[in-house]
Amino acid sequence: xxxxxxxxxxxxxxxxxxxxxxxxxxxxxxxxxxxxxxxxxxxxxxxxxxxxxxxxxxxxxxxxxxxxxxxxxxxxxxxxxxxxxxxxxxxxxxxxxxxxxxxxxxxxxxxxxxxxxxxxxxxxxxxxxxxxxxxxxxxxxxxxxxxxxxxxxxxxxxxxxxxxxxxxxxxxxxxxxxxxxxxxxxxxxxxxxxxxxxxxxxxxxxxxxxxxxxxxxxxxxxxxxxxxxxxxxxxxxxxxxxxxxxxxxxxxxxxxxxxxxxxxxxxxxxxxxxxxxxxxxxxxxxxxxxxxxxxxxxxxxxxxxxxxxxxxxxxxxxxxxxxxxxxxxxxxxxxxxxxxxxxxxxxxxxxxxxxxxxxxxxxxxxxxxxxxxxxxxxxxxxxxxxxxxxxxxxxxxxxxxxxxxxxxxxxxxxxxxxxxxxxxxxxxxxxxxxxxxxxxxxxxxxxxxxxxxxxxxxxxxxxxxxxxxxxxxxxxxxxxxxxxxxxxxxxxxxxxxxxxxxxxxxxxxxxxxxxxxxxxxxxxxxxxxxxxxxxxxxxxxxxxxxxxxxxxxxxxxxxxxxxxxxxxxxxxxxxxxxxxxxxxxxxxxxxxxxxxxxxxxxxxxxxxxxxxxxxxxxxxxxxxxxxxxxxxxxxxxxxxxxxxxxxxxxxxxxxxxxxxxxxxxxxxxxxxxxxxxxxxxxxxxxxxxxxxxxxxxxxxxxxxxxxxxxxxxxxxxxxxxxxxxxxxxxxxxxxxxxxxxxxxxxxxxxxxxxxxxxxxxxxxxxxxxxxxxxxxxxxxxxxxxxxxxxxxxxxxxxxxxxxxxxxxxxxxxxxxxxxxxxxxxxxxxxxxxxxxxxxxxxxxxxxxxxxxxxxxxxxxxxxxxxxxxxxxxxxxxxxxxxxxxxxxxxxxxxxxxxxxxxxxxxxxxxxxxxxxxxxxxxxxxxxxxxxxxxxxxxxxxxxxxxxxxxxxxxxxxxxxxxxxxxxxxxxxxxxxx
Numbered sequence: 001x002x003x004x005x006x007x008x009x010x011x012x013x014x015x016x017x018x019x020x021x022x023x024x025x026x027x028x029x030x031x032x033x034x035x036x037x038x039x040x041x042x043x044x045x046x047x048x049x050x051x052x053x054x055x056x057x058x059x060x061x062x063x064x065x066x067x068x069x070x071x072x073x074x075x076x077x078x079x080x081x082x083x084x085x086x087x088x089x090x091x092x093x094x095x096x097x098x099x100x101x102x103x104x105x106x107x108x109x110x111x112x113x114x115x116x117x118x119x120x121x122x123x124x125x126x127x128x129x130x131x132x133x134x135x136x137x138x139x140x141x142x143x144x145x146x147x148x149x150x151x152x153x154x155x156x157x158x159x160x161x162x163x164x165x166x167x168x169x170x171x172x173x174x175x176x177x178x179x180x181x182x183x184x185x186x187x188x189x190x191x192x193x194x195x196x197x198x199x200x201x202x203x204x205x206x207x208x209x210x211x212x213x214x215x216x217x218x219x220x221x222x223x224x225x226x227x228x229x230x231x232x233x234x235x236x237x238x239x240x241x242x243x244x245x246x247x248x249x250x251x252x253x254x255x256x257x258x259x260x261x262x263x264x265x266x267x268x269x270x271x272x273x274x275x276x277x278x279x280x281x282x283x284x285x286x287x288x289x290x291x292x293x294x295x296x297x298x299x300x301x302x303x304x305x306x307x308x309x310x311x312x313x314x315x316x317x318x319x320x321x322x323x324x325x326x327x328x329x330x331x332x333x334x335x336x337x338x339x340x341x342x343x344x345x346x347x348x349x350x351x352x353x354x355x356x357x358x359x360x361x362x363x364x365x366x367x368x369x370x371x372x373x374x375x376x377x378x379x380x381x382x383x384x385x386x387x388x389x390x391x392x393x394x395x396x397x398x399x400x401x402x403x404x405x406x407x408x409x410x411x412x413x414x415x416x417x418x419x420x421x422x423x424x425x426x427x428x429x430x431x432x433x434x435x436x437x438x439x440x441x442x443x444x445x446x447x448x449x450x451x452x453x454x455x456x457x458x459x460x461x462x463x464x465x466x467x468x469x470x471x472x473x474x475x476x477x478x479x480x481x482x483x484x485x486x487x488x489x490x491x492x493x494x495x496x497x498x499x500x501x502x503x504x505x506x507x508x509x510x511x512x513x514x515x516x517x518x519x520x521x522x523x524x525x526x527x528x529x530x531x532x533x534x535x536x537x538x539x540x541x542x543x544x545x546x547x548x549x550x551x552x553x554x555x556x557x558x559x560x561x562x563x564x565x566x567x568x569x570x571x572x573x574x575x576x577x578x579x580x581x582x583x584x585x586x587x588x589x590x591x592x593x594x595x596x597x598x599x600x601x602x603x604x605x606x607x608x609x610x611x612x613x614x615x616x617x618x619x620x621x622x623x624x625x626x627x628x629x630x631x632x633x634x635x636x637x638x639x640x641x642x643x644x645x646x647x648x649x650x651x652x653x654x655x656x657x658x659x660x661x662x663x664x665x666x667x668x669x670x671x672x673x674x675x676x677x678x679x680x681x682x683x684x685x686x687x688x689x690x691x692x693x694x695x696x697x698x699x700x701x702x703x704x705x706x707x708x709x710x711x712x713x714x715x716x717x718x719x720x721x722x723x724x725x726x727x728x729x730x731x732x733x734x735x736x737x738x739x740x741x742x743x744x745x746x747x748x749x750x751x752x753x754x755x756x757x758x759x760x761x762x763x764x765x766x767x768x769x770x771x772x773x774x775x776x777x778x779x780x781x782x783x784x785x786x787x788x789x790x791x792x793x794x795x796x797x798x799x800x801x802x803x804x805x806x807x808x809x810x811x812x813x814x815x816x817x818x819x820x821x822x823x824x825x826x827x828x829x830x831x832x833x834x835x836x837x838x839x840x841x842x843x844x845x846x847x848x849x850x851x852x853x854x855x856x857x858x859x860x861x862x863x864x865x866x867x868x869x870x871x872x873x874x875x876x877x878x879x880x881x882x883x884x885x886x887x888x889x890x891x892x893x894x895x896x897x898x899x900x901x902x903x904x905x906x907x908x909x910x911x912x913x914x915x916x917x918x919x920x921x922x923x924x925x926x927x928x929x930x931x932x933x934x935x936x937x938x939x940x941x942x943x944x945x946x947x948x949x950x951x952x953x954x955x956x957x958x959x960x961x962x963x964x965x966x967x968x969x970x971x972x973x974x975x976x977x
Contacts, residue, residue: 228358372586578604602643732821880913947972
């Protein structure tokens with residue numbers, strides 16, 4: 001039993017504890033919760049640095065630190081020897097099924113636990129099974145266990161094979177790209193124009209939905225196998241891609257419910273776990289992602305359901321029409337267009353995560369837009385020269401003017417709340433570089449030791465650079481000897497020769513470091529800020545006059561993205577690399593200059609600015625998405641402007657206002673600016689991204705893994721066995737004068753004989769007798785199994801604990817088993833375990849006990865056969881995957897057979913990940929409670945069972961003679977149709 005409570009927990013959910021009345025064991029659930037919270041918050045104590053399972057042993061079983069660590073180490077030993085996938089499931093030895101539990105250490109330092117993911121691999125051969133760490137040591141991936149790997153291989157590799165190589169037709173949960181609006185003559189799918197909402201027809205709404213949905217799934221077809229869906233990003237600051245695969249459909253449903261278009265969830269739990277993304281607080285905020293996610297097959301099915309639901313709403317809801325309606329911020333379908341633009345945001349942000357993923361885990365999807373043609377150039381020098389490999393970058397003066405920021409409230413396109421309002425900004429004269437800083441220009445900063453010189457970096461940026469051990473831009477890949485400064489370039493799905501005339505991809509910190517270095521090299525006389533970044537208002541003075549703010553307000557068609565699909569965006573005198581015309585950047589001199597003479601003011605790459613992300617005057621949140629912008633009005637997010645090659649929809653609009661934290665990458669570059677006057681930037685707080693590193697707890701963790709060499713097995717303890725013997729054999733102690741409950745008035749004897757009462761309930765419900773066999777799942781020490789054997793010809797009984805099974809077999813053999821009944825503190829009474837009345841030798845012979853895993857029930861069906869009756873006592877809410885167990889029920893129950901399930905529904909994450917809870921949480925939109933019994937009914941009915949009985953069933957577990965656990969479980973019975 002204890003093996004379930006700790007060993008399976010340390011292996012997280014695939015082998016998490018699956019126990020029974022353990023919900024009622026010592027200490028109380030409240031104290032367990034408090035301990036869990038203390039651990040999660042990083043309580044600075046010697047026990048807090050223990051791995052999760054060792055902490056649990058120490059805090060919940062009063063084990064000393066050393067014993068807990070010793071036990072933990074033994075549980076992890078199997079993984080270190082046999083590798084992360086060394087789990088024997090359903091292996092038959094004589095008459096016993098063996099399922100080997102294991103543990104693994106819990107790695108809370110995401111910078112270390114994701115180290116393997118931080119290296120881009122250039123080979124697609126046998127070396128793809130290896131990872132290279134920072135010390136250049138090659139390690140076998142299968143000998144290295146990380147927590148996220150619990151998500152892999154849950155379907156015997158079927159999904160992994162399905163996700164490797166070109167996607168089959170059943171990958172697409174919406175339209176196939178070739179049948180989708182936006183499919184182009186070159187075989188690529190590109191973005192449609194941003195919809196005009198002045199007259200929205202059902203057909204137009206569905207076209208844009210299909211385009212958004214198919215673009216997203218096309219990109220996700222670029223993940224090779226299931227590994228990259230679950231592998232956390234290298235920096236640990238975002239969820240793994242499986243979250244984003246489920247997040248965008250989830251938002252459609254939740255927002256359409258808030259707006260009143262939909263009246264119920266599609267999958268309430270998914271719409272809870274996939275609802276909220278992460279906005280990391282700092283570059284070392286890495287405590288996320290340690291959970292068991294739904295399988296890709298489950299999320300894929302969810303996406304199909306959401307697509308069908310949204311299409312049905314578009315085609316039938318009375319708020320839309322075939323002839324067209326005005327969709328404004330008060331219209332219920334504003335939420336639909338919110339979903340479209342939200343999906344397009346994640347198309348871009350996830351593309352950055354793809355670009356950060358090890359190369360062997362991605363593949364260029366069919367129908368994905370091609371790289372810019374310049375990427376095919378191969379004769380690129382290793383050391384670039386200005387004017388040869390990249391253009392000179394002159395500073396161009398710009399006359400000051402007033403800039404009126406803000407989108408009119410009645411503008412006929414979707415906009416996020418931060419776009420609305422107004423601010424008039426007086427912009428002094430300034431000079432701005434003709435184009436964004438190129439890879440070639442930035443190479444000289446790198447080669448000159450810019451990443452090694454502290455004086456170019458502020459405190460925060462130096463701390464970030466040191467933490468990440470950055471020596472060059474992240475998407476540069478060394479391709480020569482160390483110190484040679486030779487690099488190639490990573491794109492989303494490929495590595496290409498370094499393109500020296502493309503804009504460099506860097507974060508805000510790196511951009512500012514370059515500004516300081518460049519000022520020193522140029523010997524500028526301006527003392528305050530010789531070179532700086534652009535501001536939001538200055539950016540709008542660089543835009544071409546045909547498509548600037550004033551022009552768009554005059555005519556919505558002048559917001560170019562509203563009339564121009566991706567395929568046509570590069571064309572004409574105002575052409576740009578925007579709206580997914582290409583899937584990469586381009587040389588900075590490719591497209592015509594703006595009215596002010598500047599290149600790539602829109603598209604190619606975002607530009608970092610000096611502004612904090614900020615609200616305009618008269619800013620108001622939209623009631624459907626109240627927390628889209630406001631959490632980021634904190635002085636810790638930098639505004640970015642102009643859009644990138646993959647910016648589509650509202651992101652590509654002249655009114656777009658987006659932001660990121662200064663340490664983040666987002667296909668983002670910068671251009672140099674100088675001015676005599678102070679920069680016209682909006683700062684919500686002083687400092688402008690300096691001095692914002694949060695204080696960290698400097699308390700050193702005790703050496704938790706130092707322990708004496710104690711080889712005793714603490715998982716199968718005598719104390720736990722004794723407790724279950726007392727529960728299953730309450731007549732024990734009669735001869736010794738020890739009663740199961742201390743005699744007193746109103747003794748709750750009705751709480752005794754719990755295992756026997758479960759078996760008796762099954763018999764009372766009169767299952768149809770086909771072969772007169774019964775199954776006891778989670779039988780513990782056998783009390784319920786022997787009661788079943790009084791009424792059935794044969795009983796199969798299994799439990800995860802080998803110790804429990806051995807004890808049950810001893811009870812079956814007639815051996816005297818002595819155990820201790822707790823009296824007070826260290827005082828115990830020794831008694832002999834005694835069967836209940838009627839359990840005679842002929843009854844004992846009818847049972848067969850074996851070690852097994854309830855989550856593998858479906859796999860066992862071919863070996864153990866079928867049954868007229870099944871009992872499962874206080875087990876469901878202790879399984880790592882309850883539905884996996886329920887999936888096996890149809891294969892082991894005869895027609896007319898009855899399943900009795902008894903459970904207190906006491907869900908705890910230490911046993912069952914939240915993603916697998918049947919209920920016990922509020923609906924994410926309405927707040928209404930979702931109860932497990934209701935979900936269980938739906939699950940069982942979907943598997944061909946009808947509910948025939950329900951009752952409350954109490955049980956009592958003794959801690960000592962004056963203290964007992966009292967639990968009221970819900971007993972339900974289900975007949976197979």
